[in-house]
Amino acid sequence: MPRKVHTDVTTTFTQKQTTPNNPNLAPPFRRTAGSRPERLSSGMFALLLVVPGMALMAVVVAYPLISALVTAFFRQSLVLPGREFVGIQNIVDVLEGDFLRLLMQTLVFTLGTTIAPFVIGFALALALNTQIRGSKIMRGLMLIPWLVPGVVVSFLWMWIFNANYGVMNAILEPLGVSPQAWLAQPGTAMFAVIVAKTWQSFPWMMVMLLAGLQTVPRELHEAAEMDGAGTVRRFFSITVPQIGGIIGLVLLLEFIWNFQHFDIIYVLTGGGPAGSTETFATAVYETAFHGFDLGHAGALGLLWMVLLMALVVVYVRFSERGEKR
Amino acid sequence: MTSTALPTVTPTPDAPPVVPPAPRRRRRQLASGLRSDRPGVRLAAWAAVIVCGGFALLPVYWLLATSLTPRDQVFSYPPKIFPTEVTFDAYAGLVSNPQLFTYLQNSIIVSVITAVLSVIVSAYMGYSFSKFRYRGRRQLMYFVLASQMFPQALLLVTLYSVFSAYGLLNTYTALVLSFTTFTLPLCVWMLKGFFDTIPDELIEAARVDGASRLRTIHSIVLPLAAPGLVAAGLFAFVRGWNDFIFALTLAGPDKQTLPPGLVNTYVGEAATAWPELMAASLVVSLPVAIAFMLLQRYLVSGMTAGAVKG
Numbered sequence: 001m002p003r004k005v006h007t008d009v010t011t012t013f014t015q016k017q018t019t020p021n022n023p024n025l026a027p028p029f030r031r032t033a034g035s036r037p038e039r040l041s042s043g044m045f046a047l048l049l050v051v052p053g054m055a056l057m058a059v060v061v062a063y064p065l066i067s068a069l070v071t072a073f074f075r076q077s078l079v080l081p082g083r084e085f086v087g088i089q090n091i092v093d094v095l096e097g098d099f100l101r102l103l104m105q106t107l108v109f110t111l112g113t114t115i116a117p118f119v120i121g122f123a124l125a126l127a128l129n130t131q132i133r134g135s136k137i138m139r140g141l142m143l144i145p146w147l148v149p150g151v152v153v154s155f156l157w158m159w160i161f162n163a164n165y166g167v168m169n170a171i172l173e174p175l176g177v178s179p180q181a182w183l184a185q186p187g188t189a190m191f192a193v194i195v196a197k198t199w200q201s202f203p204w205m206m207v208m209l210l211a212g213l214q215t216v217p218r219e220l221h222e223a224a225e226m227d228g229a230g231t232v233r234r235f236f237s238i239t240v241p242q243i244g245g246i247i248g249l250v251l252l253l254e255f256i257w258n259f260q261h262f263d264i265i266y267v268l269t270g271g272g273p274a275g276s277t278e279t280f281a282t283a284v285y286e287t288a289f290h291g292f293d294l295g296h297a298g299a300l301g302l303l304w305m306v307l308l309m310a311l312v313v314v315y316v317r318f319s320e321r322g323e324k325r
Numbered sequence: 326m327t328s329t330a331l332p333t334v335t336p337t338p339d340a341p342p343v344v345p346p347a348p349r350r351r352r353r354q355l356a357s358g359l360r361s362d363r364p365g366v367r368l369a370a371w372a373a374v375i376v377c378g379g380f381a382l383l384p385v386y387w388l389l390a391t392s393l394t395p396r397d398q399v400f401s402y403p404p405k406i407f408p409t410e411v412t413f414d415a416y417a418g419l420v421s422n423p424q425l426f427t428y429l430q431n432s433i434i435v436s437v438i439t440a441v442l443s444v445i446v447s448a449y450m451g452y453s454f455s456k457f458r459y460r461g462r463r464q465l466m467y468f469v470l471a472s473q474m475f476p477q478a479l480l481l482v483t484l485y486s487v488f489s490a491y492g493l494l495n496t497y498t499a500l501v502l503s504f505t506t507f508t509l510p511l512c513v514w515m516l517k518g519f520f521d522t523i524p525d526e527l528i529e530a531a532r533v534d535g536a537s538r539l540r541t542i543h544s545i546v547l548p549l550a551a552p553g554l555v556a557a558g559l560f561a562f563v564r565g566w567n568d569f570i571f572a573l574t575l576a577g578p579d580k581q582t583l584p585p586g587l588v589n590t591y592v593g594e595a596a597t598a599w600p601e602l603m604a605a606s607l608v609v610s611l612p613v614a615i616a617f618m619l620l621q622r623y624l625v626s627g628m629t630a631g632a633v634k635g
Contacts, residue, residue, distance in 0.1 A: 042457060042538075043459045045538055046453045046456075046457030047453070049453035050453045050454075050465060052446045052449065053446045053447065053449070056446065056505060056506040056509065057472055059502070060503055061475060061480060061506060064481075064482070065475055065479065068480065068482040078485070078486075120377050120380065124374065124377045126373070127369070127377075130366060130367070132371060141378070141381070143617070145381055145385070147610065148610045149566070149584055150569055151569050151588060155592075155606050156603070157384070159387070159391065159603065160387060164402060165399065165401065166404075170404055170406075199380065202377070202381075231366055263569045263570065266569075266570075282478070289481075294483075298482060301476070301478075301479035301482065304479065308474065312471050315471075315474065316471055319470060
């Protein structure tokens with residue numbers, strides 16, 4: 001069907017091109033010349049198409065972002081009207097208070113949930129790329145954790161890590177690990193949260209890296225093998241450099257996402273116990289919606305945004321490089 | 326596709342092919358990587374698949390098994406890996422809870438409207454980015470792309486007040502507007518990729534034939550990009566279906582969708598009804614799984630545009 005449209009229209013087009021002086025064919029577009037978009041220059045029309053989306057962006061992203069950052073300089077409550085300018089007092093409070101602890105915890109969470117899924121996803125991608133029997137089916141099955149909504153991931157791991165009846169304790173006990181209240185102890189809670197997020201993230205890494213691996217020309221491997229390069233050597237000298245772009249992109253994106261991840265932490269531990277799994281995302285949310293303290297939430301958010309923006313700039317550079325090609 | 330080629334729409338290499346399926350030998354040539362005919366490599370590959378496969382799939386089994394276990398058997402330690410008795414009581418329990426139906430209804434309404442609205446808004450936007458060249462285009466494009474990188478917890482700090490000021494808290498409108506906005510980066514970039522593949526000559530020809538600019542979009546461009554519109558709509562549906570933080574914050578119990586609804590219903594009780602929660606989890610996940618199966622071939626392109634979070 002599409003092909004038919006294509007040929008029909010282009011035929012008409014070429015006919016017109018070849019008979020420019022035929023008065024019957026000349027100005028059919030005059031018919032619609034009065035309709036509104038026609039009167040606008042094409043630049044205006046292009047901008048009009050963008051207006052609905054940009055309006056949404058302005059209301060839901062740009063304005064809230066800017067005004068959230070502005071509240072950093074005010075004493076302001078979620079529930080009481082009015083606000084009072086306090087300069088950089090909120091930022092000073094945050095820096096002297098929780099900032100370093102939150103930064104460290106956010107980094108631990110982010111690095112853990114970037115590196116672990118990368119290792120698992122890369123191992124799987126390499127394994128499935130050898131075309132072992134059943135690799136297609138395995139690939140499909142491995143996607144399941146990623147198809148599950150974030151809250152379900154939390155429910156499931158909350159049950160697995162349950163202190164009294166959890167299957168994790170039952171599995172580890174025969175291996176000599178005494179039963180733990182995984183989600184109720186500062187040390188193990190962060191581990192549990194990272195495991196749950198890793199479970200959700202690694203299929204995405206796998207799919208991306210597998211797609212990358214399949215772009216590596218087989219001839220390269222064959223040539224290197226002729227020259228006597230072993231499996232390990234070929235992995236580091238051919239595979240890794242060839243898909244370096246994809247590796248960089250998935251690590252960067254995963255890092256940016258996890259740097260602001262909210263759902264799994266919030267449902268699984270709520271930032272607890274004793275604030276040990278709190279990250280910037282949950283802390284800003286808690287400060288604003290349970291502490292009703294918009295000023296300090298804004299101040300914390302401002303510092304968070306500065307760190308995040310650096311990452312976003314790197315990402316956009318990265319995308320632009322891909323776009324230009 | 327070069328290794329850094331990213332926000333373009335490229336179906337996954339082994340997606341349902343548009344060309345007739347290549348014979349097996351050829352596929353093996355195209356695919357690359359470690360050769361599978363060495364026993365050591367094969368063994369390593371299998372080991373990786375089994376270990377990682379266990380990590381991926383055992384929790385899924387546990388979800389299913391728990392949802393079928395009688396409630397009194399769940400509270401025993403060590404847990405029974407293979408339930409001795411299978412019951413559908415948990416599923417029956419879900420059906421008999423009217424509050425869950427309210428959440429389900431809200432989820433469906435909000436996700437469907439989000440899908441439709443996203444497709445409309447992002448089709449025009451993607452077309453503009455794809456077929457016109459104007460000053461500020463690149464800046465707008467990268468603003469759209471970068472917008473998903475702004476933390477939602479921070480946006481909510483004032484978005485809550487904005488919606489509150491206009492009386493939109495606890496309405497479908499608030500949820501649909503937020504969800505739609507956050508689908509734009511993905512949908513716009515994906516549809517732009519589709520429109521890029523439509524030859525400019527076709528659009529010029531339609532114009533010469535007398536179609537207005539809008540008519541050209543509606544009768545020529547959109548029908549050709551129909552698969553892309555469907556994919557974008559499904560992605561938007563899933564985005565609305567899965568969202569937690571916006572629905573939690575901007576809506577109360579009567580307008581909340583399933584994810585925060587389930588948290589409010591089950592989490593935090595003294596003794597959580599685990600079989601029911603696992604059954605509910607399974608039910609909530611099904612539409613997403615189905616949508617993604619339909620979407621398989623667009624997965625990688627969508628992910629590289631960066632919006633299906635991992």
